[in-house]
């Protein structure tokens with residue numbers, strides 16, 4: 001009959017096995033199954049492959065670097081109301097995310113800066129009015145913009161490795177639109193991607209121009225009809241949900257799953273403005289973990 005191993009033998013096996021697991025098996029499994037590590041955990045530092053472009057996007061023409069410039073915000077700056085629309089993907093509606101004064105200010109400072117909006121495939125940029133017909137303006141980082149950067153970071157829990165992109169106002173005149181698209185590009189493993197979007201309405205003196213998500217479902221409560229189109233005669237508008245442009249309000253959604261892949265449910269469009277002018281503001285958050293062994 002086989003005899004049981006002695007306790008001292010079991011203990012010495014463990015002494016070998018624990019370091020083998022910690023230093024060989026676990027790192028190996030993380031390399032083979034990176035999806036098992038979450039971009040929401042501190043382990044995210046390990047995720048970027050060594051050959052990923054380093055610091056590629058971290059310059060101040062693309063993101064808002066922390067430069068220590070002091071700024072002051074209005075007292076009631078964070079007095080907005082949050083309504084949860086979807087948990088997976090996370091979609092929230094932010095009522096009065098900007099005050100009227102803040103929205104008006106951003107509309108006014110962008111007036112002289114507009115140029116036709118471009119579309120990009122990640123490598124080249126071009127004008128294509130069948131996809132996107134609007135003008136856009138890069139906003140200077142004045143007090144209002146810095147307050148918004150701060151608000152957007154606070155809303156996301158001051159998450160490490162998350163950078164607010166430089167902000168663009170976007171203006172649509174009659175027939176202006178943006179066809180269905182994703183804000184994420186699937187580039188997370190190559191160096192970073194847009195982890196979330198705040199789509200803020202700065203000006204809404206228009207008809208049409210709703211923001212449509214064909215793959216999200218209408219929430220139950222009819223209270224949502226304040227913010228969402230509930231009955232439309234246009235058949236296309238009945239697909240999914242369409243947010244009405246309302247000045248100062250914002251839609252927030254997360255673009256990436258915890259494993260870094262993009263949510264297909266975030267497919268969205270700006271429906272054509274049928275009269276008047278709509279002005280939107282994109283606040284995109286870029287997630288870019290530092291390379292292995294290099295802490296931010």
Ligand SMILES: O=C(O)CCC(=O)C(=O)O
Pocket residue numbers: 170178183199209210211212268269270271280282
């Ligand atoms: O203007 C809108 O409603 C949406 C804009 C948008 O999706 C974008 O600029 O990426």
Ligand SMILES: [Fe+2]
Pocket residue numbers: 181182183268
């Ligand atoms: Fe978008």
